[in-house]
Amino acid sequence: MENVIELRNVNKIFDSFRLNDISLTVKKGFVTGFIGGNGVGKSTTIKLIMNLLQPDSGTISVFGLNYKEHEKEIKQRIGFVFDENVFYENLTLAEMKQIIKPAYSNWDDNLFNHYVKTFELPLKKKIKQFSKGMMMKASLTMALSHHAELIIMDEPTSGLDPIFRRELLEILHQLMEDENKTIFFSTHITTDLDRIADYIAFIHNGELVFTKEIYQIEEEYAIVKGGKELLDRDTEQEFIGIRKSNHGFEALTANKSRIENIFGEMVVIEKPTLEDIMFYTKKGAERFV
Amino acid sequence: MQILISNNSKEPIYEQIYSQIKKQILKNELQAGQALPSMRQLAKDLDISVITTKRAYEELEKNGFIYSVVGKGSFVSEQNHEMIKERKLKVIEEQLVTAIQNSKEIGLSFTELQELLNMLYREED
Numbered sequence: 422m423e424n425v426i427e428l429r430n431v432n433k434i435f436d437s438f439r440l441n442d443i444s445l446t447v448k449k450g451f452v453t454g455f456i457g458g459n460g461v462g463k464s465t466t467i468k469l470i471m472n473l474l475q476p477d478s479g480t481i482s483v484f485g486l487n488y489k490e491h492e493k494e495i496k497q498r499i500g501f502v503f504d505e506n507v508f509y510e511n512l513t514l515a516e517m518k519q520i521i522k523p524a525y526s527n528w529d530d531n532l533f534n535h536y537v538k539t540f541e542l543p544l545k546k547k548i549k550q551f552s553k554g555m556m557m558k559a560s561l562t563m564a565l566s567h568h569a570e571l572i573i574m575d576e577p578t579s580g581l582d583p584i585f586r587r588e589l590l591e592i593l594h595q596l597m598e599d600e601n602k603t604i605f606f607s608t609h610i611t612t613d614l615d616r617i618a619d620y621i622a623f624i625h626n627g628e629l630v631f632t633k634e635i636y637q638i639e640e641e642y643a644i645v646k647g648g649k650e651l652l653d654r655d656t657e658q659e660f661i662g663i664r665k666s667n668h669g670f671e672a673l674t675a676n677k678s679r680i681e682n683i684f685g686e687m688v689v690i691e692k693p694t695l696e697d698i699m700f701y702t703k704k705g706a707e708r709f710v
Numbered sequence: 711m712q713i714l715i716s717n718n719s720k721e722p723i724y725e726q727i728y729s730q731i732k733k734q735i736l737k738n739e740l741q742a743g744q745a746l747p748s749m750r751q752l753a754k755d756l757d758i759s760v761i762t763t764k765r766a767y768e769e770l771e772k773n774g775f776i777y778s779v780v781g782k783g784s785f786v787s788e789q790n791h792e793m794i795k796e797r798k799l800k801v802i803e804e805q806l807v808t809a810i811q812n813s814k815e816i817g818l819s820f821t822e823l824q825e826l827l828n829m830l831y832r833e834e835d
Contacts, residue, residue, distance in 0.1 A: 451760060594754045619761035634761060639722065692720075 423449040424485075425571050425603045426470055431479035433465060440465055440627045443479070447620075450600040452593065453632070454618035455607040456695055458703065462627045463607040467575050470605075471501060483571070497525060500569030502560045502577050502606075510549035514542055514559055525567035533566040539592075554585045561592070572596065574606035578613050586610070590617050611695035621695065625702055643677040644697055646670070647688035659683065662701030673701035711740065711747070715756060723758055727766035735775050735786055736797045746776060746784040 426447035433440040440462050447453045457463050468474040469481060472488045472495075481488065483495045508517050514537070522528045537544060540558040551559060557577060564572060572593075578586045590613065596602050597617075608614065614621065614635075622632040633641075645660070648669050657663060659680060660672035673693060674680045681690065713730050715723055734740045747755070749763040756763070767784055770776045774793065778784040787793075813823045 591757070594757060597760055598750045598754050600750060616758055619759045635759065636722065636724065636761070636765060 425449045425483065426605060427480075427482045427485075428466075428469070429480045431469060431476045431481060433469065433474065433476050435465075438462070438465075438627060440469075443624075443627075443629050445622055445629055445632060447603060447605050447622075449603050450597075451619035452597060452604040452606075452617050453620040453622055454611075454614040455605060455622045455624065456609065456611055456614070456699060457607075457624040458609065458699060462624050464575055466624065467573060467607060470573065471499070472496075497527065497567070498570045500564030500567065500572045502557070502564045502572070502574040508548045508556075508559065511547060513545050513547055514562075515544040517548065517559075518563075521563055527568045529566055529568060532568070533562060536562040536565055553580050554582065557581060557585070557589075561589070565596075570601055570603065572602070572604045572606075574604070576607055576609070578608055578610050586613060593617055611699070614695060623695075623698065623702075625699075626706060630702060638695075638698070639692055641675055641677060642693045642698060643674050643680060644691040644693045645672050645674055645680055645684070645688050646691070647684065651684065651687060656683070660701075660705070662703070662705035664701075664704065673697060673705075713752075713756060715758070724762045724765040724769070727752075727756075727763065728769045731766070731770060732773075732775055736793065736800055738797070740786050742786050742788045744786045746786070748783050 424446040426445070428443050428445040431440060431443040431445075438460070443462075443466065445466070455463055455466070465474065469476055470483065472481075472492060484498060486495055488495060509520075512520075518533060522530075536542075536558075540555075540562060542555060542558055542562065548556070548559070561577070564574075578589060581589070593604060594617065596604065618635055620632060620634055621638060623630040646669060649665060652663070652665075652670055659676070660674050663670055663672040677690065680688070711731070711734065713727055715726055719726060721729075731740070731746070740746075746752075746767070749767055750760055753760045753763045767776065767778070771778060771784070774787055776784050777787050810823070818826075
């Protein structure tokens with residue numbers, strides 16, 4: 422399968438934070454959800470992919486091209502949705518369109534009008550009067566109106582109500598009917614991903630923990646619950662993170678079948694949510710500090 | 711083609727799709743040569759990820775229920791012997807369930823029903 426985005430051994434060092442040796446691929450024709458807590462490197466990674474930041478070392482290619490020689494071409498083929506306002510507040514959407522349109526050779530006014538209509542966006546109202554949801558829709562409209570092959574979104578659903586989140590997912594489903602489209606989006610609302618994401622990339626403390634097919638996660642990871650008498654120095658090593666209470670323990674494993682062999686019927690084994698995986702990974706990382 | 715997905719089921723969604731399509735093929739509600747919706751179309755209609763329908767179709771193909779033609783899509787396979795057998799078994803199961811229900815209605819015991827089956831089975835030989 423073709424990779425649309427490819428990061429190889431990317432490092433980026435800031436004063437108080439670093440992205441450490443990130444290697445990440447995003448497959449063509451699929452939706453990859455990018456998860457991780459606040460401040461673990463999601464936005465920095467996206468900025469690197471968009472060439473808004475440059476890596477200290479490592480390589481980044483998009484559509485198999487590098488930014489040094491092909492920046493213009495790459496940007497033509499990407500639709501980018503930010504979680505913050507990137508428009509001029511005192512302009513209307515119609516005026517904003519006139520500014521953005523010339524930048525794209527594939528701009529399609531029909532498509533623009535289609536989305537304006539679908540999203541019920543006002544063309545003549547000043548953007549500063551837009552609600553958070555309207556702003557998001559406007560941003561999405563701009564990103565979709567030039568036939569972008571790759572849609573990159575940074576926290577598109579944060580701060581939006583559940584109804585609009587569902588609407589957004591519906592639009593993404595429609596886009597994915599075309600096998601040449603690829604979506605990469607970061608979120609910490611992991612329930613958004615259950616029905617749309619094909620792959621999950623998980624980042625924690627500046628390091629990529631994994632990129633996996635969503636079913637592979639279900640098959641490998643599990644939540645394990647049992648009595649505390651089962652835990653000792655050795656068995657604790659089997660888990661990524663453990664939460665103990667007076668009534669027993671709950672833990673995450675990345676090797677479900679091994680746990681089934683070790684504990685058998687003595688424990689309850691459940692399917693983990695993405696939140697479970699994020700939570701216990703963080704907990705486990707703290708344990709070794 | 712009707713597919714109902716339960717989000718509360720323990721069975722993964724791709725398995726639910728797999729078994730429902732398989733069932734319809736075995737019951738001949740989906741006939742040999744009939745085109746299935748594209749993976750992407752089905753994913754959109756069911757509001758699920760493409761990888762889910764892809765996996766369901768791959769399993770169906772692996773087990774010989776459907777085949778795909780590059781650029782044209784997926785189709786229901788000609789029935790092979792394995793499938794016919796499985797379909798027949800399904801029918802037998804349904805008929806036996808009816809027989810059991812009827813037996814229970816008139817208070818016929820399991821042993822009596824077995825004897826009846828034994829006798830009839832030999833008579834056919």
